[in-house]
Amino acid sequence: MDMTGLNMLAGWTTVGDTIMIEQMPIFGGYTGGVEETAICDVATTLASFGLFSGNFHLDGPIHIRWGVTTAKETLQIAAHAAAAIDANTDLLLANQYYPMAGPCTEMCLLETAAQAMVDTASGRELLSGSAAAKGVVQDKTTGMEARVMGAASQATCGMKVSDVNDILAKLVPSYEQYYTCAPAGKTFQECYDVRTVKPTAEYLEVYDKALATLRDFGLDIKQ
């Protein structure tokens, strides 16, 4: 925490704003491995409420090598931290999305869906995304990624956690193997008619294909 943050909090708490506190623990950084990073994730999440008057917390464990939230290790950290806090409090928990691949690619949609399954089944209350192409390339995010995030979450709700884990054991390696050569995808202007804000037929086909792949992995996802 720095003084700028504390000053902003002083203002927000005074006027009664709803306060979201964001923190993204780095797997492979100072905190080390998955268990150590999850411990620090729980600690800082609790600090958001106990020290900084947050109303809900936005997580986002990020992989030091890949710069994504969709890698197995970062999904594992997010899931364990959420489930631990969920089992012991009524705090409101959120997570954010940074897939490797860009929009209009099946890989991007599969990464987003995998994280939505994890966040939903580990008890989180809000899913925030998605910053495709690691959130660093201009205009490489679109509403279609949020559509798959929501659809995958809805399909996961109420499933047995062991069944969700079984699907993830197949789904996550299916895209992780392409991290070194992930498709860059297309810009918003290439994915949508900018005047009507309708997605292109090409993106709708990619979306349908991604849903078919998710069904093949065992997720009963609807259009």
Place this chain on the structure above:
Amino acid sequence: MAATRALTIPDVYERFVKGKKVPEATWDYEIIPQNATALKEKYKLNFGDRIIPEDKETMNNLFQAGLEMLVSTGFYCQDLGRVLKISEEELWEGIRKTPTKLILGEGKDIARFYPRHGNSSVKPIIQGGPTGSPISEDVFVQVMQSYAQEGIVDNLVNGVMTTIEGKPAKTKTPYEIRATMAELRAVKEARVRAGRPGMGV
């Protein structure tokens, strides 16, 4: 000992000011990794191969380890180079004071933000948006509309407008706040275009 009350922001500031001086490198390279590793061993944490935990023991042990990490290690302020401490009782008082239900947005477009617990059959809130990704000024409204018009999306999160009136929205320049205000106007327009003017942002 019972807590006097949950800590306020001024309380936190006072504790930082009176906290122990610690070099940032010592905090980052020694205190955090050493304490995290010690707690991993104390609570025998090993996540194995499953992504989502399936047993309560792991969940409870991780919660206790995280709580102990915060209480025993404290929290660092890099501007002051000092560490504050919070007791377990004060932490729980803060958690108890936190609202467990929130309403995001206004009117017919509200999203109810309530605890789910486990893999509930209740869908989480879907917050759509670029999540801080850089977005061109000339398509900012359309990008945000692409999220607002999705039926599954309940709430919005902004991208970052990269220019304002053609100038880079650089931090610590007047363009930074002008771009931020332009983002807010653009999101309002996107919500109206999508027919959901009360959506939360």
